Amino acid sequence: MSSPAPSSSTAEAAGVGAHPASHAGRFRPELHGLRGVAIGLVVLYHVWFDRVSGGVDVFLFLSSFLLVGTFMRRVGAGRPTAPLAYWARTFKRLLPPTTVVALATLAGVYLLLPAERWMTAITDAIGSVLHVQNWVLIRRGVDYYAAEEVGASPFQHFWSLSIQGQVFLLWPLLIGAAVLVARWRRWSVRPVLAVVFTLVLVASFAWSVVSTATHQEIAYFDTAARLWEFAAGSLLGLALPALEERRERSRGRRARPRVSPVRVAAGWAGILGLLSCGLLVDVQGAFPGWIAAWPLTAAALVLWAGATGSRLGVDRLLSSRPAARLGDVSYGLYLVHWPLLTLYLAHAGKARAGLLDGLVLILVSLVLAWLLTRLVDTPIRRWPWAGARAWRGGLVVASCLVLALAPMLGAREHLLGEQREAEARAVADNPGARVLDPGFTVHPDANPDAAPLPSTATVPGDWVVSGTLCSGDLEPRPDVEPKRTSCGIVEGDPEGKVVISVGNSRIEQFTGALIPLAQENGWTLITLWKGGCVYAPDAEVSPDCDAWSAQAREYIERVSPDAVLVHSTFLSPELEETVTPGMETTLPDLTAAGIEVIALRDQPRLAVEPVPCTEEKGAEDPSCASPLPEPLSRERPDAALLAEQPDGVVPLDVNDLICPDGVCSPVIGNVRVSLDRDHLTGTYAASMQDAVAARLEETGFRW
Helix, strand or coil, rough: CCCCCCCCCCHCCCCCCCCEEECCCCCCCCHHHHHHHHHHHHHHHHHHHHCCHHHHHHHHHHHHHHHHHHHHHHCCCCCCCCCCHHHHHHHHHHHHHHHHHHHHHHHHHHHHHCCCHHHHHHHHHHHCCCHHHHHHHHHHHCCCCCCCCCCCCCCHHHHHHHHHHHHHHHHHHHHHHHHHHHHCCCCCCCHHHHHHHHHHHHHHHHHHHHHHHHHHHCCCHHHHHHHHHHHHHHHHHHHHHHHHHHHHHHHHCCCCCCCCHHHHHHHHHHHHHHHHHHHHHHHHHHHHHHHHHHHHHHHHHHHHCCCCCCCCHHHHCCCCCCCCCHHCCHHHHHHHHHHHHHHHHHHHHHCCHHHHHHHHHHHHHHHHHHHHHHHHHHHHHCHHHHHHHHHHHHHHHHHHHHHHHHHHHHHHHHHHHHHHHHHHHHHHHHCHHHHHCCCCCCCCCCCCCCCCCCCCCCCCCCCCCEEEEEHHHHHCCCCCCCHHEEEEEECCCCEEECCEECCCCHHHHHHHHHHHHHHHHCEEEEEEEECCCCCCCCCCCCCCHHHHHHHHEEEEEEECCEEEEEEEEECCCCCEEEECCHHHHHHHHHHHHCCCEEEEEECCCCCCHHHHHHHCCCCHHHHHCCCCCHHHHHCCHHHHHHCCCCCCCEEEEEEEHHCCEEEECCCEEECCECCCCEEEEEEHHHHHHHHHHHHHHHHCCCC
């Protein structure tokens, strides 16, 4: 998603007065208008085309252009760089509108979205206010489990504002250090800064190209992969004033400067390049690699063309009243349009806005942006008391953080508190799979009106995270074994036994049933998982999964565990159950190494999304239940293979605990069985521990 650099009013936050200006303080109407056009493109693309315009790159570029101009004027006047004052002034301007929009968006989430979306929204709101939302999204993007949530976050657009805020913190330190070095060595400041920003540009650009090619979903939100865009804007901010001075000197004292056809053409080439970028390039899929130079070059051409003095120049269009007014509200428009769009689409159950409702959304966004600018942005920006001293601006910043974070953290703690309170009574109120035991008796203190666990707000996060990440001797070796972020560990006795569960997210969720058993018996439990990949080291599944399986085998061979848990069958999304590819060699290889194998049959896939259905219709509604997939009611397809194996392979089937009597109910024993169509909840998996322990013992497995 795109994000604007400061609007005309935001320019003050960037330290450039009330309007975008050159080194001499000249107002740049073409820059102001460019911002208005760019934010218009962002909104249009989001609302009607479900695409990204490339405007974010222009905004990052322009914000650093303005920032460098601010500090160069201070340096030129012999004044200190004063980063603390700059930070106070900048965030005094940025945080009040952010606070208002973040709190209003949370209210909209509460009123319009189901409870399972609340906790994620609170986390995103906190990340947005603290200007770290891009890192929140990175963590969620590489988290296979969090990615299961449906619908874009109403706070997703804050990622670029977060990167911008991080650069607003970093750049003054870089500039201040460069100024100190230049003054110490008695060098000119401008060349020193040019060297610094060139180094940043080269390093960041190289990283951006590499990371975009390998992990684009991370690179898109990665601050390091975006720094080169700020560096490019900073270099233009250093070079353009010198070019303009040379242009003015060459013009001399002519009363009417000559119109330059080259600059007129450059201006139009820039604006046309910006308009066409989102249409011709998959911005969201290709950026921020080298192709991001397209919109940056377009913006640079417009700035270089400047005020052409021609009636045919693009600056005439960008200086028009509509473009200027759009530039005035660009910051507010960016803040409000995305939450309005996402909340409306989620509430209406639509994937994209149509012509009419999209037009209404845009008009409402414009009105709200104007109100936000008029009632919040402008008064605080022009508040003489807050602007007179840096500490007063800092007080405004601190006040905004308190006003925003207090209700957010309070709401988060309230939801977690409800979950903790319910968990404290889980033995009595939420027995889960234990109710399937023929000898089960209802606890005398059970509350018949107790809510199911996990709570609606926390069920999206009820993934099994096996203790902490693997470390020490059990930490995977880089590039040879699976990534450390996909290796979880529950540590047991240092001299005790080790069991490894290895496979996709479905087996990782089942591991919730083994964790308490391992803890009870002093075993160390390690979980190696990769979303969408079964453990099949001797088969060709997909290049990505094959590479992971090979790395997982390297890890297992090095650790040499006492037992390994694998899925020996696989139930496809089309509900066809087969033997896991390569299992005919995987099992003998493991047992030959003295490793006992727990061969788990794959779990059901549901026909109905359980959580939304139960929230709408109730847990007892039969339409929220799914039938046990027919292949799982037949004999295991790996039965013959398991029978051929020598001692050391124990079969395990728990599907009657998930779908008793062939019916996959959304709630059993007042515990939610599944968090989506394909995954058990960690809470229900843990409630299966007694039955799983008994079945393992029956097959000869000994802890």
